[in-house]
Amino acid sequence: MPDALEATPYDALLLLSFGGPEGPDDVVPFLENVTRGRGIPKERLKEVGQHYFLFGGVSPINDQNRALLDALRKDFADHGLDLPVYWGNRNWAPYLTDTLRDMVRDGRRRILVLATSAYASYSGCRQYRENLADSLAALEAEGLDLPKIDKLRHYFNHPGFLEPMIEGVLQSLASLPEDVRDGAHIAFTTHSIPNSAADTSGPVEEHGDGGAYVRQHLDVAQLIADAVRERTGVDHSWQLVYQSRSGAPHIPWLEPDICDHLEERHAAGVPAVVMAPIGFVSDHMEVLYDLDTEAKAKAEELGLPVRRSATVGADPRFTAAIRDLVLERAAVERGQGVTPCALGALGPSHHLCPVGCCPARAPRPAAAGADSPYA
Known part of the structure; x- marks a missing residue:
C-alpha cells in the first residue's frame, strides 16, 4: 500500500450492519422489521423471539458494533488516517437512512461502506446494497443531494x-x-x-x-x-x-x-x-x-x-485489515496500481459487484454495484 495513508476520494466510512433489539420491548418490533412483507403473525414473532428473551431481549450485536466502531476510529487516528466512521443498521437504530441523512448534512460526498458480512450471498451483500438504494431513494425524495457510495470488497480471505x-x-x-x-x-x-x-x-x-x-x-x-x-x-x-x-x-x-x-x-x-x-x-x-x-x-x-472458538470482533488485526481495504480501494479509485491482499485459492474479490451478482428473487434496485441506478 502507499506510504501516505490517503483515503481520497473518500471522505467517510459507513459501518453497515444488521441491527438487533436492545431490550424486551424491542424484540417483536425488531422482528417485524426483519420479516416485513412476509405476513408473519405477531404471535409467531413472539415465539421466534424466545431466543432473544433468554438473553433479556438484548442482542449483543449492537454493543459489538459499537466496539468495532470505536476500534476503527482509534486505529485510523493512531495511523494518521483522517476518515470519519459512521454506523447504520438494516433493521434497528441507528437506522441506515437516518445515518446517511446525517452524513449528507455533514457534507460527506464519497462514502465507502463496510458491511459486517465477509462473504458473497444475497443476504450478506446484495440485500445491503438494496438497503442502500432504498435509503438513497428516500433522501432523494427529501430533496437532498445524493452522495456517491462504494462498498468494500469481500474480505473473507484477508x-x-x-x-x-x-x-x-x-x-x-x-x-x-x-x-x-x-x-x-x-x-x-x-x-x-x-x-x-x-x-x-x-x-x-x-x-x-x-x-x-x-x-x-x-x-x-x-x-x-x-x-x-x-x-x-x-x-x-x-x-x-x-x-x-x-x-x-x-x-x-x-x-x-x-x-x-x-x-x-x-x-x-x-x-x-x-x-x-x-x-x-x-x-x-x-x-x-x-x-x-x-x-x-x-x-x-x-x-x-x-x-x-472466538469470532474476530474488534480484534486489532481485523481493524488493521479494514484500514488496508480502505486504502486499497481509495488507491484503485485514484487510478493507482495496487496488489490486493488475499490468501487462499480464490484470490481477492471484485471491487464492484457485477450485474447478476447474488440476484434477488424479485428484482430490486441495488446501489454500489455495476447495476446501481445511482452512479
Whole structure:
C-alpha cells in the first residue's frame, strides 16, 4: 500500500450492519422489521423471539458494533488516517437512512461502506446494497443531494480476518483435555441459507452448486485447517457445517446442521469437537444461541467435549485489515496500481459487484454495484 495513508476520494466510512433489539420491548418490533412483507403473525414473532428473551431481549450485536466502531476510529487516528466512521443498521437504530441523512448534512460526498458480512450471498451483500438504494431513494425524495457510495470488497480471505480465527481455533484446541486434543474434529460453521440462494451467489460465472458462498467458506476452512496443522503438527479432520436455519421445512437449505453433525461425529468415534464460527464477524445472537446454547446442550447430551472458538470482533488485526481495504480501494479509485491482499485459492474479490451478482428473487434496485441506478 502507499506510504501516505490517503483515503481520497473518500471522505467517510459507513459501518453497515444488521441491527438487533436492545431490550424486551424491542424484540417483536425488531422482528417485524426483519420479516416485513412476509405476513408473519405477531404471535409467531413472539415465539421466534424466545431466543432473544433468554438473553433479556438484548442482542449483543449492537454493543459489538459499537466496539468495532470505536476500534476503527482509534486505529485510523493512531495511523494518521483522517476518515470519519459512521454506523447504520438494516433493521434497528441507528437506522441506515437516518445515518446517511446525517452524513449528507455533514457534507460527506464519497462514502465507502463496510458491511459486517465477509462473504458473497444475497443476504450478506446484495440485500445491503438494496438497503442502500432504498435509503438513497428516500433522501432523494427529501430533496437532498445524493452522495456517491462504494462498498468494500469481500474480505473473507484477508489475513487480518483469518489470523484471529486461526488463533481462536488454536486456543480452543489447547483448552481441550490432552487425551482428546489431537483427535479433535473442527466443525467450521456458518449461517445456512436456501440452496437456491447459495447456488446463485457471487458473479454469474462462479454460479454452480453452492456458488461463491460455499466456495469461499471452504477456502477459509482449508486455510485455517492448514495453519493449525503447520503450527501444531497435527492434521485435524474438519468439515463445513451450517446453523441458524429459519426457512420453511419444504425448502432445501444448506446442510448438515451443526447439531446433526455433532451426533454423526460422536457416533463415528470422534473424541472432541471445536466449533469455529467462520461465517460470523462477531458473537451475535446466532452464535450465542445456536452454538453456545443449543449445540453445547446437544454435545453435553452426547457426552462429547466441545469448545467454541472466538469470532474476530474488534480484534486489532481485523481493524488493521479494514484500514488496508480502505486504502486499497481509495488507491484503485485514484487510478493507482495496487496488489490486493488475499490468501487462499480464490484470490481477492471484485471491487464492484457485477450485474447478476447474488440476484434477488424479485428484482430490486441495488446501489454500489455495476447495476446501481445511482452512479
